[in-house]
Amino acid sequence: MRRLSGTDSLFLAGETPTWHQHVGGLTIVDRTNVPGFGYDALYRMIASRLPLVPKLTWKLKPVPLGLDRAVWIDDPAFDLRRHIHRMTVTAPGGPRETADAVTPIMSRQLDRRFPLWELWYLDGLVNGRVAVLMKFHHCLLDGGAGGVLASLLLDLDPDGTPTVIPEMPAPEAEPSDLRLFVAALLPAATAPLRAMRYGVRLTWRGLGVARHLISGHESPDMATMLRAPKTSFNASIGPRRSMAFSSIAIADVKALRRHFDVKLNDVALALCAGALRTYLSDRDGVPSRPLSVGIPVSTRAEGDTSLGNQLSYLVVPLPTNLADPEERLRVIVHETRAAKGVHEAMRASRLGSVADTAPPFMIAGLLRLAYQSHVLGYIPGMMNTIVSNVPGPPVDLYMAGARLTGIYSASVLLDQMGLNVTLYTFGDRVDFGIHVDPDLIDDPWAIAHAIPRALEELMRTAGLGTPSPIEDPFGLTPGPDVELTARRSGVGS
Numbered sequence: 143m144r145r146l147s148g149t150d151s152l153f154l155a156g157e158t159p160t161w162h163q164h165v166g167g168l169t170i171v172d173r174t175n176v177p178g179f180g181y182d183a184l185y186r187m188i189a190s191r192l193p194l195v196p197k198l199t200w201k202l203k204p205v206p207l208g209l210d211r212a213v214w215i216d217d218p219a220f221d222l223r224r225h226i227h228r229m230t231v232t233a234p235g236g237p238r239e240t241a242d243a244v245t246p247i248m249s250r251q252l253d254r255r256f257p258l259w260e261l262w263y264l265d266g267l268v269n270g271r272v273a274v275l276m277k278f279h280h281c282l283l284d285g286g287a288g289g290v291l292a293s294l295l296l297d298l299d300p301d302g303t304p305t306v307i308p309e310m311p312a313p314e315a316e317p318s319d320l321r322l323f324v325a326a327l328l329p330a331a332t333a334p335l336r337a338m339r340y341g342v343r344l345t346w347r348g349l350g351v352a353r354h355l356i357s358g359h360e361s362p363d364m365a366t367m368l369r370a371p372k373t374s375f376n377a378s379i380g381p382r383r384s385m386a387f388s389s390i391a392i393a394d395v396k397a398l399r400r401h402f403d404v405k406l407n408d409v410a411l412a413l414c415a416g417a418l419r420t421y422l423s424d425r426d427g428v429p430s431r432p433l434s435v436g437i438p439v440s441t442r443a444e445g446d447t448s449l450g451n452q453l454s455y456l457v458v459p460l461p462t463n464l465a466d467p468e469e470r471l472r473v474i475v476h477e478t479r480a481a482k483g484v485h486e487a488m489r490a491s492r493l494g495s496v497a498d499t500a501p502p503f504m505i506a507g508l509l510r511l512a513y514q515s516h517v518l519g520y521i522p523g524m525m526n527t528i529v530s531n532v533p534g535p536p537v538d539l540y541m542a543g544a545r546l547t548g549i550y551s552a553s554v555l556l557d558q559m560g561l562n563v564t565l566y567t568f569g570d571r572v573d574f575g576i577h578v579d580p581d582l583i584d585d586p587w588a589i590a591h592a593i594p595r596a597l598e599e600l601m602r603t604a605g606l607g608t609p610s611p612i613e614d615p616f617g618l619t620p621g622p623d624v625e626l627t628a629r630r631s632g633v634g635s
Contacts, residue, residue: 143317144200144214146281148495151211153281153554154202155497155506157251158513160381163554164252166277167566168244168385168575170548170615171541173272176300179544181228181263184274187542188261189222191295193310197282198225201257206319208503210326216313217257224256230266231273236616238587240264240273241385245580247275248383248552258282269617274541280554297540330501340499370434374426375560375582376526386576386586387550388593391610392536392567394601401604402468404475407531409600410565410572411435411460411478412471414529416596419462421589432459433526437478456481457525467600513557527561528553534568548615550575561589571612 146154157163173179192198200214231243243264252258258279265272276295390413398409414435422428437456458477464470497505530553539546550573551564560582564575574593576586583589597609 143314146202146211146214148211148497150281151502152495152497152505153279154212155502156509158510160379161513161555161557162248162251162381162383163280164248164258164277165280165554166244166248166275166552168240168387168548168550168552169274169276169541169546170240170267170550171272171274171544172547172617173270173544176542176544179272179542181265183542184263185222185226188226188295191307192222193308195295196311198257198259199310202254203316203322205326205502206323207326208506209323209330209501211497211502213317213322215316218313218316220257225259226261226263228263228265231264233266235267235271236618237387240267240616241387241586243273244275244552245382245384247277248385248577249381252277252279267616271547271616295541296546297543298535298537300540300543300545302540326501333500333504337499340496369431370526371429371431373422373429373433373526375578376558377560377582379555379557379560379579380581382580383552383555384578384580384583384586385550385552386578386590387548388574388576388590389548389612389615390572390574390594390597391612392570392572394597394606394609395572397606398600398604401606402471402475404471405478407437408471408475408478410531411437411458411474411529412467412600413593413596414563415460415462415470415474416467416599417589417592418460418527419465420592420595422462424588428462430463432461432463432473434458435460436525436528437481438528438530460526460529466603467596468603471600525556525559527559527563528556530562530564532564532566534566536567536569538569547613547617549573552577555579563589573615 153163171179197214199217199220201217202212203215204212229243232239247260247262252260259282260277262275262277263272264275267273395406395409398404399406402409415433418433419428435458437458439456456478458481459473461470461473464473530551532551534549539549546568548571549566549568551566552575553562553564555562555577560579562577564577566573566575574590576590578586580586594609601607601609
């Protein structure tokens with residue numbers, strides 16, 4: 143029996159019919175010269191490696207009356223066939239058709255009666271390629287832990303196999319409801335004391351941030367952050383999800399980093415700012431004030447390979463209102479540096495998760511009330527979007543001997559926030575996953591296609607020439623507006 147952390151339990155409590163709390167990763171696979179690759183081979187590989195990730199065989203067991211956080215227990219009836227599925231993508235099997243196949247999968251919530259993940263094998267892609275979509279609940283793991291999971295399911299060379307695969311531990315006995323209820327009585331009774339302690343720690347944290355701001359350190363533009371403008375994608379979200387994706391060469395991002403003497407993440411944010419400026423200018427107009435963006439920051443210690451959530455957020459202005467790409471980058475550099483200073487001042491006083499201060503039934507009730515009243519729409523300074531950067535290995539990756547040509551992430555949307563952008567870097571590429579509510583963003587490809595153009599604009603400003611070519615994940619030949627033509631091969635499934 144393993145109890146959920148406070149942060150993990152928030153992802154459960156915050157789930158509603160439209161606030162899905164699952165995330166996904168779409169990988170495109172080139173199985174050329176790997177005749178044995180297919181659904182059956184993938185199934186066998188995952189079955190053989192399950193002991194490396196035993197958490198995939200755990201399911202949730204709630205505590206009676208919601209008096210304490212739920213626990214993970216072994217699923218004695220675990221059936222891998224319930225979690226691995228297959229689907230054929232509509233012809234011609236290009237990027238848009240593949241994204242369309244993902245839409246109904248990401249629009250459905252996971253069944254809490256079973257381990258909270260599923261994997262989809264998508265065939266029918268152009269040029270004989272296939273896609274694999276991994277979908278899991280955010281309470282199971284965060285983006286950093288997703289990288290750990292990927293390292294267990296993927297290989298660094300075509301013939302790579304784990305050197306040692308342990309025996310799957312025998313399932314532990316399921317705790318009774320009575321045992322969980324009795325164990326929850328003391329935490330429930332002491333919840334008021336924990337809430338008081340949390341309030342004291344929160345006050346000390348606020349004082350620490352105030353001391354940081356008045357001590358002469360760089361401070362973020364708080365006035366701008368508290369007046370984040372509304373856009374067409376900042377409205378109440380529905381249950382549907384769509385995605386699009388785009389890729390650029392990591393060499394170009396590194397060249398811009400060296401030229402401007404900035405961080406890789408600063409360049410990534412500048413590209414997102416340029417792409418969103420293009421998207422907004424083509425629709426409801428660019429707001430006169432910067433957008434506000436949330437940046438997840440891992441608090442995971444180096445070498446920590448656990449699969450729980452360990453993250454916090456920076457919130458910084460995203461200067462889409464500025465026309466000059468270099469000026470946008472300079473503002474981002476200043477604001478992220480200042481926000482990191484505030485973040486370090488906050489981390490100096492341990493706070494813990496708000497979910498540790500009250501029983502889950504109270505937290506869930508408050509979150510449902512916030513959802514039903516759309517209270518997030520009335521809070522000043524709420525984020526317009528979230529941009530995450532998940533680093534992967536700087537080498538090619540393989541799945542059951544077949545090479546991966548793209549990895550595109552789809553992360554959580556919040557109410558009043560119909561757009562999430564997640565970057566994943568591996569090999570020589572940076573892959574952008576654009577995850578949206580299609581009722582708020584009708585064409586996410588407009589954002590995806592604007593990212594390479596934002597890169598081209600910034601490189602031209604820096605005098606670095608044109609962007610480097612990057613392999614198309616579907617093996618397609620570049621055409622106008624990154625819309626590509628292709629040929630089917632006769633590779634079977």
